[in-house]
Amino acid sequence: KFSFTIAPPFWKTWWFRLLILLLVVALIYGYIRYRVFKLNREKNELEEKVRLRTVELREEKAKVEQANLELEKLSLVASETDNAVFILDPGGKLIWVNAGFTRLTGLTMQELLDARKGEGDFLATSTDSNAKLRMEQAVRTNTSVQYESSLPSANGDTIWVQSTLTPILDKQGNLRNIVIIDSNITERKLAEEKVRQLNADLESQVAARTRELATANESLQIENIEHIKTAEQLKVINSELDTFVYRASHDLKGPLASLIGLINIAGMELGDNIVAVRYLGLMDKASKRLDGILIDLIEATQVKQRTVERIEIDATALAAGIAEQVRQATDMKDAELLLDIPAGLKLHTDETLLTAILQNFLSNALKYRDKSKEVARAKLSITADQAFVTIAISDNGIGIANDMQHRVFDMFYRGSHQTGGSGLGLYIVKQAAEKLGGTVSLESKLGEGTTMTARLPVL
Secondary structure, X not given: OOOOOOOOOHHHOHHHHHHHHHHHHHHHHHHHHHHHHHHHHHHHHHHHHHHHXXXXXXXXXXXXXXXXXXXXXXXXXXXXXXXXXXXXXXXXXXXXXXXXXXXXXXXXXXXXXHHOOOOOOOHHHOOOOOHHHHHHHHHHHOOOEEEEEEEOOOOOOOEEEEEEEEEEEOOOOOEXXXXXXXXXXXXXXXXXXXXXXXXXXXXXXHHHHHHHHHHOOOOHHHHHHHHHHHHHHHHHHHHHHHHHHHHHHHHHHHHHHHHHHHHHHHHHHHOOOHHHHHHHHHHHHHHHHHHHHHXXXXXXXXXXXXXXXXXXXXXXXXXXXXXXXXXXXXXXXOOEEEEEOOOOOEEEEEHHHHHHHHHHHHHHHHHOOOOOOOOOEEEEEEEEOOOEEEEEEEEOOOOOOHHHHHHOOOOOOOOOOOOOOOOOHHHHHHHHHHHOOOEEEEEEEOOOEEEEEEEEEOO
16 A cells, blocks of 8 residues: 655745745845945045045135235235225226325325226226237236336326236136236436436537537637537546446445345245235346346446556466356356366456456356257357457357347447346446457357457557
8 A cells, every 4th residue: 555745846845935034034134234334334435525625624714814814914015005006807997096096196096087087997098008008918928017107196296107017817817807006206207307308408508519619610729629628528527427327326236235135025024925926026136137237337337437457367267267156147057168268378457357358258148048059158268479368258149130239339238138137248348348458349140159359458
């Protein structure tokens, strides 16, 4: 007798159902753990973002506080300065003036606008007809520009000013404001007018004197007497003029040195104030350029008035010392400067005048270097025979155009605006050479270089 038991399918068994239940529970538990983990990670990321944003906000707050402090300082400077400060919107409308303007002119902002006929384009009503074009140039190049103009005053007088116009751009390069600083130059303009009047009077006097000489030209003896008298007068005038230039230059150097020192102190005090530091940099550059001009004027006067004192000079030692000084002064430490001087060469001449020739020859060669060339090169040679001492310097600089070469030894003439020189260097060379009874000459080709030569007689 047989019996059979038919087992149910495994998916209907209790253990399979228990297994499914456990699996479902495990999945639910795993999902919950995953969600908790993800939420914790998102929480941590959010906390980190909040922390970083908090740091950024604190830094921005510090920057804003610092900027406000700098603005307070700048506002204090603008309020206390004797210069007039104007702020215009991008359309050229005047929106603010400082108290210095009122102290300078006796007018308020509204009175100025009334005098300028309205509140439209402030620059369009400037006494400088090119002020608008200058503003456009300043915005295009993002630099300051200077020009002369005039302001009305409460008493009806005209106040001449030198205006410095500076565009203020935002981070995107768009014009945000225009700042104009006016410095009072009325006394200078009046002095210039007085000088012009004096020149006109002098020309009139010279013309009258010429007519007198023509009338008195009846006899050779009278003509000679008048010529000698005129020559003596001119000699006295030139001597007095040289003395005036020398003393005036000396008297100006003291205040100028103080001004440069104050600019440096102000630069250290202002710290990170970029706008103010830029203005101070422009002032410092202009002051140092003026200082260089005064030094050259003093040297030119000393050369003209000097009495020649001949002593024995070691040419090699003198040239080497001057070359190093010029290299340092012109910040051309990488320039290749070759000295071609016979060993033991002794010159019997005036040391001060010879130094002036060598110093200005070398300085001129290094200042007017050709920036397109990798290395600035200059060669100084000194030779002597029984009759002449020949000093020649050759360089690979920018060269001098043919139509300018006859003027390079003129006073205050500059053949190039590459440097901020005074235009007196080669004039001093010519004066020193002539004082020693010599001559100077040059050969130059534009874009290739220049050779200058001084020939001094051996006495």
